[in-house]
Amino acid sequence: xxxxxxxxxxxxxxxxxxSLIGLALxxxxxxxxxxxxLIFAQAFSAGPGSLWSNLTDTYTLxxxxxxxxxxxxxxxxxxxxxxxxxxxxxxxxxxxxxxxxTLIDIPFAxxxxxxxxxxxxxxxxxxxxxxxxxxxxxxxxxxxxxxxMVTVFVTCPFVARELIPLMQQQGRxxxxxxVVLGASGWQLFRKVTLPNIQWALLYGVVLTNARAVxxxxxxxxxxxxxxxxxxxxxxxxxxxxxDYNVAGAFTSASLLACxxxxxxxVKSFIEWRQARQRMPVSDQSDSI
Amino acid sequence: xxxxxxxFASASQNKPGKRVLPGFALSLGISLLFIxxxxxxPLTGLIMQTSGMSLAEYWAVITDERVVSSYKVTLWxxxxxxxxxxxxxxxxxxxxxxxxxxxxPLVDALMDLPxxxxxxxxxxxxxxxFSEGGWYGQxxxxxxxKVAFTPLGIVVAMSFTxxxxxxxxxxxxxxxxxxxDEEAAVSMGAGDWTVFRRILFPALWPALMSGVALSFTRSLxxxxxxxxxxxxxxxVSEITSLMIFVRLQEYDYAAAxxxxxxxLMASLVLLLxxxxxxxxxxxxxHGR
Amino acid sequence: MSISxxxxxxxxxQFQALKDISLDIPDGQLTGLLGPSGSGKxxxxxxxxxxxxxxxxxxxxxxxxxxxxxxxxxxxxxxxxHYALFRHMTVAQNIAFGLEVLPRAQRPPAAEIRxxxxxxxxxxxxxxxxxxxxxxxxxxxxxxxALARALAMKPExxxxxxxxGALDAKVRKDLRRWLRALHDELHFTSVxxxxxxxxxxxxxxxxxxxxxxKIEQVGGPxxxxxxxxxxxxxxFLGHVNVLGGSLEQQRLSQGDAWVQMPEGVDCAGEMQLxxxxxxxxxxxxxxxxxxxxxxxxxxxxxGAEVRLELTPCGWDxxxxxxxxxxxxxxxxxxxxxxxxxxxxxxxxHLFGIEQTRPRTLNWVED
Numbered sequence: 057x058x059x060x061x062x063x064x065x066x067x068x069x070x071x072x073x074x075s076l077i078g079l080a081l082x083x084x085x086x087x088x089x090x091x092x093x094l095i096f097a098q099a100f101s102a103g104p105g106s107l108w109s110n111l112t113d114t115y116t117l118x119x120x121x122x123x124x125x126x127x128x129x130x131x132x133x134x135x136x137x138x139x140x141x142x143x144x145x146x147x148x149x150x151x152x153x154x155x156x157x158t159l160i161d162i163p164f165a166x167x168x169x170x171x172x173x174x175x176x177x178x179x180x181x182x183x184x185x186x187x188x189x190x191x192x193x194x195x196x197x198x199x200x201x202x203x204x205m206v207t208v209f210v211t212c213p214f215v216a217r218e219l220i221p222l223m224q225q226q227g228r229x230x231x232x233x234x235v236v237l238g239a240s241g242w243q244l245f246r247k248v249t250l251p252n253i254q255w256a257l258l259y260g261v262v263l264t265n266a267r268a269v270x271x272x273x274x275x276x277x278x279x280x281x282x283x284x285x286x287x288x289x290x291x292x293x294x295x296x297x298x299d300y301n302v303a304g305a306f307t308s309a310s311l312l313a314c315x316x317x318x319x320x321x322v323k324s325f326i327e328w329r330q331a332r333q334r335m336p337v338s339d340q341s342d343s344i
Numbered sequence: 345x346x347x348x349x350x351x352f353a354s355a356s357q358n359k360p361g362k363r364v365l366p367g368f369a370l371s372l373g374i375s376l377l378f379i380x381x382x383x384x385x386p387l388t389g390l391i392m393q394t395s396g397m398s399l400a401e402y403w404a405v406i407t408d409e410r411v412v413s414s415y416k417v418t419l420w421x422x423x424x425x426x427x428x429x430x431x432x433x434x435x436x437x438x439x440x441x442x443x444x445x446x447x448x449p450l451v452d453a454l455m456d457l458p459x460x461x462x463x464x465x466x467x468x469x470x471x472x473x474f475s476e477g478g479w480y481g482q483x484x485x486x487x488x489x490k491v492a493f494t495p496l497g498i499v500v501a502m503s504f505t506x507x508x509x510x511x512x513x514x515x516x517x518x519x520x521x522x523x524x525d526e527e528a529a530v531s532m533g534a535g536d537w538t539v540f541r542r543i544l545f546p547a548l549w550p551a552l553m554s555g556v557a558l559s560f561t562r563s564l565x566x567x568x569x570x571x572x573x574x575x576x577x578x579x580v581s582e583i584t585s586l587m588i589f590v591r592l593q594e595y596d597y598a599a600a601x602x603x604x605x606x607x608l609m610a611s612l613v614l615l616l617x618x619x620x621x622x623x624x625x626x627x628x629x630h631g632r
Numbered sequence: 633m634s635i636s637x638x639x640x641x642x643x644x645x646q647f648q649a650l651k652d653i654s655l656d657i658p659d660g661q662l663t664g665l666l667g668p669s670g671s672g673k674x675x676x677x678x679x680x681x682x683x684x685x686x687x688x689x690x691x692x693x694x695x696x697x698x699x700x701x702x703x704x705x706x707x708x709x710x711x712x713x714h715y716a717l718f719r720h721m722t723v724a725q726n727i728a729f730g731l732e733v734l735p736r737a738q739r740p741p742a743a744e745i746r747x748x749x750x751x752x753x754x755x756x757x758x759x760x761x762x763x764x765x766x767x768x769x770x771x772x773x774x775x776x777x778a779l780a781r782a783l784a785m786k787p788e789x790x791x792x793x794x795x796x797g798a799l800d801a802k803v804r805k806d807l808r809r810w811l812r813a814l815h816d817e818l819h820f821t822s823v824x825x826x827x828x829x830x831x832x833x834x835x836x837x838x839x840x841x842x843x844x845x846k847i848e849q850v851g852g853p854x855x856x857x858x859x860x861x862x863x864x865x866x867x868f869l870g871h872v873n874v875l876g877g878s879l880e881q882q883r884l885s886q887g888d889a890w891v892q893m894p895e896g897v898d899c900a901g902e903m904q905l906x907x908x909x910x911x912x913x914x915x916x917x918x919x920x921x922x923x924x925x926x927x928x929x930x931x932x933x934x935g936a937e938v939r940l941e942l943t944p945c946g947w948d949x950x951x952x953x954x955x956x957x958x959x960x961x962x963x964x965x966x967x968x969x970x971x972x973x974x975x976x977x978x979x980x981h982l983f984g985i986e987q988t989r990p991r992t993l994n995w996v997e998d
Contacts (some may be wrong), residue, residue, distance in 0.1 A: 065442070065526055066536040066544075073443055080439035081451070083432060086480075087504065088454045091469045098472060104409045128533065137378045144371040148363060156375065158619055162383055165615035167565025169585040171386075173592065177601060178389030185389075209382050229716035231365055232683055235703050236710040237730035237785060241366030247733070251720040263459075270462025272568035273585065277592065290464040290568070297468050297572070306472075310464040316460035324453040333767075364683050364703055 094312045098306035110307040118284040119292035119308070122200065127268040130207045134264050138215025139257070143249075146223040147231065153231060157220065160213050168210060172277025175206050198280030203288060206274040211267045215260035222256045223249075255326045266319040270312055359477030392607070393601040402464070405602040414584045417495055421583070422563035425502035430556040432503075433510025434548070440511070441518040455511050458504055470501055471572040493575025498583060501561035501570045509562065510555035517551040550625035554618060561614045633788040633821050634659040635680060639689035642675055651845040653689070662815050664832035667842035668868070673825045674713075674793055676842070679799045681791050681822065682706045693789065702939075709782030709790040709820075713797055715774045717766035723777050724749050724762040730785045747813065752780040757815075779811075783818075790815075792824035796831060808835055828865045828950040829869050841865050862988050863906075866981070872906050873953040873975075875924070879903040884982075888946030889976065892921040894995055899984065906981040906990065909954045913976045914967075915942070921995055924975040926953060928967055938962040945972065 067073065100107060110116065115205055120286045141160065145153050163171065179186040189196060196202045234248045250257075272290040279286045287295065296305035394402065405411070440452055459467065473480045474491040484491055491497050521544065529539045567585040574581045582590075584607055591600035635657040642650040649672045657663050665673040668865065678684040680691060682703030690699045718726050727749045731740060740748070753759040756776040766774060775795065782790060791914055795811065796804040812835055815822050826832050832839045833853040841848040841856065841864075849861045869884040877886030879900050882893040890907060918924070926942035929952060937956040944953070957965075967973065981990035 063502065065523060066530065066539045067438070067442060069536075072536070076435065076439050077443055077445050079448075081882040082435050083436065084451050084454060087432075087507065088457050090479065091466070091473060091504075092457065094473055095465065137374065140367075140371040140374040141378075143367060147365050148368050150372075154494055156379070158616070159379055159383060161615055161619070162612070165561055165565070165611040167483075167567060167585050167607055167611065169567050169588050169605050170565070170611075173588060173600060173604050174386035174390055176389075176592070177393050178386045180597075182511065182597060183389050184392055195534050205382075210388070212378070212382060229712050229714060230367065230718055233710070233712055233718070233781075234729065234733075235364055235366075236681060236683070236708065237733065237781070238704050238707075239729070239733040243733045247729070248718055251718075266460050270465070272462060272464040277589070290462045291463075293464050293468060294572075300470070306466055306825075309462075309468060312462045312465050316457065316462070316465075319460040320453050320456055322455060324449065 058341045061248060064307060072185050092313065092317075094308055095310050098302060099310040102303040103171045103307075106303060107307055110304045111311075113256075113304070115283050115287065116292060116304075116308060119287045119289045120311070122203070122287065123269055123289040126200070126204050127265055129204050130211055130268040131261055131264050132133050132219075133208055134212050134215055135261055136220060138260060138264075142219035142223055142253075146220060147228055160216050163210050163213050168271065168273030169277055171209050172206050172274035175202060175209070175274075176278055177207070197278050198282070199286060199289055202278040203275050203286065206278050207268050207271050210271050210274050211264045214263040214267065215257065218260035228254055255329065259323060262319050262322045266315060269315055314322070390601055390605060393597060394605050397598055397602065401598070402602050405599045406606050410578050410582070411584070411587055411603060413579045414582050414587045415580060417498065418564060418583045418585075419493050421495055421498040421502055422560050425506065425563050426497045426556045426560040428499070428503050429507050429510045429559045430552060433507065433555060433559075434514055434552060437511045437514040437518055441515060456508050458507050463505060464572070466504055467501060467569040467572030470497075470504060470569065474500065474573060492573055493577070493581065495574075495581050496571050497573035497575065498581060501573050502566050505566050505569045506559035506562040509559040510552065513551045513555035513558070514548060514579070517548055521547055548622065550621075550628075554622055554625075557621070561611060561618070564614075565611060633694045635687065635789065635821060635823070636692040636695075637676075637680070638692070640676070640679060640686045640691070641688040642672075642679065642684065642686060649845055650679070650686075653845075653847060654736060655840060655847060655850070657821060657823060659694075659821055660819050661837040662812070662835060663825060664836035665825045665842060666827070666829060666832040666839050666868075667848075668827060671842040671846075672845040673827075673840075673842050677791050677793055677823060677825050680789075681708050681710050683710070687925070697856050707785060707787055707789075709785060709787035711775075711778045711782050711790070711792040711795055713794040715778040717774055717781070719766050722763050722765055723758070723769070724753070725765070725776060727752050727781045729781065748784065752784055756780045765947070770803075771799045772807055772955045775799065775807060779814075785935045788820055790820045790822045792822065794822050794826060796826070796828075801834045804831075813836070825918075833869070835977045841868065843868070859992070860981070860990070862989075863983060866906050867989070871909055871954045873909065873912060873955070874949055874951070875905040875907070875947075876904075876949075877903065877947075886947050887944075889924050889944065890922070891924070891980075893982075894921075894993055897982070897991075897993065902985045904983045904985070905977070905993075906983065907975075907977050907979075909939070909956045911951075911977060912955050913978065914955055914965075915976055916959060916973060918974040919976040922974070922976050924977075926973055926975055928969055928973065930969070931969060933959075933962075940967070942973075942975075 069075070099110075141156070145157055176197055177183050179189065179202065181187060181190050181197075186197065197206065230248050230252070231244055234244045239247065270290055271288075272294070275288055276291055276294070279288065279291055281287060281291060281295065283295070289312060293305050293308045293312070296302075296308065397405075426571075429514060436455065440448065440455075472478050474484070474497060475481045476485050476492070478492075481492060491500055520543050525543050525547075526539055529543050534542070565585060567583070567589075570583055571586055574583065574586075576582050576586055584603065586601050588607070591597075591603065635655075636656045637653055640650055640653040641648070650747050653672075653676060665676060667673045673850050676683060682698070682701065686699065692698065693706070718729065721729070721741075728745050731745045731748065734740075739745075749762070750759065753762055756779060758773060758776055758780075761769065761773065761777075766777070769777065779795075792811075796807055799807065808831060811861055824835070833856070836853060838850065839853055839856055840850050843864050849856060849865050851859075856865065857869055860869060866872050875884065875886065875889060875891065877889070879885045879893070879897075879902075881900075882897055884891045884893065884903055884905055894907065914926075925945040925947075928940055929943050930941045932939040932941075937958055938956065940955050942953040943949075953975065978994075978996045980993045980995075982993055983990050
């Protein structure tokens with residue numbers, strides 16, 4: 057982007073440039089900014105007092121708690137899986153490697169409702185595994201374990217997707233060098249690999265978290281919507297909205313919007329860091 | 345050489361594939377276990393459920409008139425939404441790469457908002473904006489355009505949630521374009537529009553196509569954002585994901601599974617097609 | 633420490649990268665693995681290090697079988713082609729890495745590690761850069777740090793993959809000289825990979841020429857250049873002038889060109905005569921034993937001698953001929969582009985079409 061401006065590039069005449077910028081800004085305003093503003097405007101529409109009471113409502117607090125709990129289980133699980141999978145497909149050649157990379161995209165392509173249904177069919181009381189579990193008095197569906205399971209499904213590609221291209225591009229050289237120098241597997245990962253991937257890893261975690269907190273379709277299939285028990289924050293938003301409690305719905309929605317904004321902030325920060333690292337270093341005292 | 349291993353290794357047939365970097369078995373084991381349990385095992389429930397139906401029953405369920413109209417609405421809305429995103433996404437990517445203006449980092453960061461914002465929040469926000477008395481709805485109603493509770497509302501919701509796909513796939517390609525091609529064409533006297541059409545667009549369109557295809561795939565499965573604004577009237581504004589949901593609430597698991605199997609197959613085929621397409625055009629770009 | 637390879641094979645999928653390689657690398661020598669890309673030289677180096685495993689055969693260090701020893705236990709120093717410096721560590725941290733990952737019992741105390749790192753930095757003459765990051769170094773500096781990092785382990789075997797490949801010509805020459813001096817001072821067994829014949833011949837005690845997964849010839853630089861054992865080595869080491877024709881009654885001829893063979897050459901048939909640029913003289917008139925008319929195409933004055941590029945007149949050669957003459961002779965003769973002249977061979981190498989080994993011919997009576 058920071059290429060030296062050359063006079064011969066197209067679309068640089070002022071009238072073209074400024075009308076395109078104007079159009080883009082208008083679209084950004086209409087499509088992204090105003091919707092965001094509306095969420096907070098609606099949340100505050102009934103005054104700060106009702107905002108507070110909406111926030112501290114028992115069911116809202118329960119929904120917040122469940123959502124955080126689900127995210128706290130999902131994120132570490134997918135973090136571990138993502139790191140191992142990325143290590144596997146970028147550091148080794150083996151038959152079926154490409155198939156694994158394609159398989160990991162399935163949750164991105166599958167409709168969340170279908171994802172929820174898949175789990176319901178398997179683990180629900182009619183499913184072949186669910187029936188067996190029911191005999192043992194274990195209920196996974198319409199309870200928090202089911203919510204965690206579908207959330208893990210829906211969010212499992214994020215960490216791996218962030219790591220794979222980066223690790224592919226960085227190559228195996230540094231790790232091989234570390235092995236030649238005598239590093240053990242753990243030393244290798246902790247001292248060489250992890251510092252190189254930490255920012256992508258963080259971003260993957262943030263994305264996983266954002267999606268885990270906000271998942272709606274898959275969770276609504278397996279949750280059973282029991283207020284105070286299996287209602288996550290997005291489901292709670294829906295319930296309030298259908299009860300015509302718009303201010304309440306938007307209060308919960310604004311919490312979720314804050315997490316989204318935080319996600320964008322972390323992403324911008326990471327990109328800013330990387331751009332700064334990539335800047336060429338001046339050839340100060342290069343003489344030997 | 346502290347250890348003498350003479351006589352330990354026979355002169356022929358060393359065990360092949362002794363890997364230099366550690367962790368192959370561990371990461372393969374964890375990845376396969378995870379993919380097996382989380383991604384593949386749940387598919388068995390769907391297969392069991394649908395295989396219990398006769399072909400005639402299956403066919404009757406998936407060609408039910410109400411279901412067929414839901415396919416049509418979903419496909420049409422997704423097609424229009426992804427084409428709209430193709431145009432808008434190209435414009436936004438162009439402006440973000442080619443021009444410098446105040447507030448650009450903010451606009452760039454905001455592009456990912458639809459990915460970060462939970463779909464339920466997007467749904468109630470769009471519903472509020474486009475309802476008859478809403479910030480946008482009041483103007484559109486005056487013009488005689490009705491968005492909320494019509495198929496147009498579905499298009500709006502789908503466009504919003506999948507907007508970043510096109511921007512984020514086109515942006516890097518646009519950044520990597522060599523200015524020389526453009527300069528060469530301009531110096532030969534070609535006009536801006538000709539250069540764009542003949543030089544830039546051919547280089548961009550593979551990325552644009554994958555962006556549009558990803559946006560289309562995502563739109564087909566979108567649920568949370570759509571149901572709040574669609575009005576969900578049978579035969580008119582009911583999407584296929586919702587059909588599955590409705591059948592589930594009627595406890596008709598068989599019908600839900602049958603419809604889901606259609607959706608699942610469609611999305612897997614799309615996923616495979618996009619992967620093959622990207623592999624092909626990557627090969628063309630990098631000559632491998 | 634000497635290195636021996638016995639019957640080493642390696643496939644990558646269908647592609648056979650190494651075909652039954654056996655090689656002895658003597659203790660204390662600097663050996664160059666030379667070959668075009670795809671010849672298997674890097675694979676061979678990585679097998680010695682243990683970064684790739686051999687499918688058949690054995691690798692011995694000083695007579696001990698290390699074939700199944702993990703790269704971590706082989707204790708070799710390895711310098712990667714693109715240096716593979718740890719980008720998030722400073723220069724000093726990079727060099728200290730090998731010492732810091734030693735098991736606690738063998739690890740030197742922190743102060744000792746610091747001292748050794750300082751010594752190594754001194755040795756590679758980059759003490760002032762110890763707190764820089766790799767991204768802040770020039771190519772030549774990175775190369776030296778990579779070397780210092782490998783030497784921190786006090787290896788008895790040092791392996792270098794294209795050590796000067798990514799550097800510009802001037803730095804490359806300096807570093808080459810410096811590496812040779814370092815080798816002579818520390819006396820480890822070094823093996824390096826290169827595709828640059830000049831580099832291999834200048835730097836090595838012994839050169840191993842490879843092509844298509846096989847060893848073509850092993851020998852000292854002089855022997856390789858003077859007595860190549862195959863067409864490949866001939867073609868690959870420096871320029872060669874070729875006259876192809878039919879040999880009848882001791883005369884090799886093609887079109888207007890012919891060369892009379894010295895006494896004792898009794899073979900006949902399709903033959904090729906290979907001549908190094910310095911084995912040919914140029915004259916204004918043909919000699920008694922050779923008639924090789926040529927036209928001067930270009931004259932290059934830069935360097936220790938003047939290099940002339942010539943095209944055949946009245947006969948064919950696949951590539952233009954090259955002949956070097958001294959500046960003194962050039963000034964006396966004053967040839968111009970387009971002038972006609974005649975080549976006179978002093979020494980030559982004759983290949984039959986099916987033959988892989990040449991027969992050396994000598995026209996100069998001494």
